[in-house]
Amino acid sequence: MSASHISVQHEDFEPGAETAGLGEGRTDVGAVASFVGYVRDANDGSGVFAMTLEHYPGMTERALGEIVEQARARWSLLGVRVIHRVGRLVPGDRIVFVAVAASHRGEAFAACEFIMDYLKTRAPFWKREETPDGARWVDARESDDLAAAKWSDAKGRH
Amino acid sequence: MNIRILYFAALRESLGVSAEDFPLPDGVGSVDGVRACLVSRGGNWEKLSAPSVKAAVNQCMAAGGAPVRPGDEVAFFPPVTGG
Numbered sequence: 001m002s003a004s005h006i007s008v009q010h011e012d013f014e015p016g017a018e019t020a021g022l023g024e025g026r027t028d029v030g031a032v033a034s035f036v037g038y039v040r041d042a043n044d045g046s047g048v049f050a051m052t053l054e055h056y057p058g059m060t061e062r063a064l065g066e067i068v069e070q071a072r073a074r075w076s077l078l079g080v081r082v083i084h085r086v087g088r089l090v091p092g093d094r095i096v097f098v099a100v101a102a103s104h105r106g107e108a109f110a111a112c113e114f115i116m117d118y119l120k121t122r123a124p125f126w127k128r129e130e131t132p133d134g135a136r137w138v139d140a141r142e143s144d145d146l147a148a149a150k151w152s153d154a155k156g157r158h
Numbered sequence: 159m160n161i162r163i164l165y166f167a168a169l170r171e172s173l174g175v176s177a178e179d180f181p182l183p184d185g186v187g188s189v190d191g192v193r194a195c196l197v198s199r200g201g202n203w204e205k206l207s208a209p210s211v212k213a214a215v216n217q218c219m220a221a222g223g224a225p226v227r228p229g230d231e232v233a234f235f236p237p238v239t240g241g
Contacts, residue, residue, distance in 0.1 A: 125240025126167035140237030
């Protein structure tokens with residue numbers, strides 16, 4: 001079992017290199033599942049020029065670490081990488097990256113989705129969008145709470 | 159003895175404060191107790207009474223009944239919207 005890698009950063013990241021890094025130099029990895037989130041140019045019916053991500057330094061890293069530990073307790077994982085950007089981003093920019101290495105695809109897919117669902121509802125990040133009508137804070141979505149809640153259902157286990 | 163209180167995102171903006179040192183009054187020892195003290199300031203501080211406002215104690219999500227002791231770092235913020 002390799003260490004988990006968690007980073008909160010202003011800089012962009014390279015998904016290919018991050019994904020490849022999980023399987024590099026080892027022969028026990030059978031599957032790597034990854035997710036990349038991007039800034040969209042529209043949200044809630046209006047255009048978005050840019051968004052600024054605020055976070056709670058210290059708690060953010062701690063919350064992401066706890067989410068990854070929960071995933072590792074739930075599935076047998078061989079490596080995890082989580083990167084979340086902060087600061088001002090524009091449409092098309094990468095914003096978040098999650099990759100999970102495991103022996104088999106089921107664990108990799110499930111753990112990757114679990115980490116994203118929990119990140120959305122438990123990690124202290126906030127988005128402020130710049131739109132043609134001015135700046136606005138993004139509201140939390142009920143669908144994100146429902147996505148996270150499905151993992152507390154025993155049927156969600158793999 | 160003081161606690162440190164932090165505010166984030168829309169809440170920080172409407173309060174016009176990002177952090178303060180707050181003397182913990184006698185008899186106040188929970189997140190809800192601190193919240194009630196702040197709400198009693200009136201005006202925009204009443205926004206803290208909204209159930210949607212979340213709290214953390216020492217950088218861990220905390221429910222209203224969670225204990226608060228001198229030296230703790232308490233944060234209030236809107237629901238998170240990362241990812």
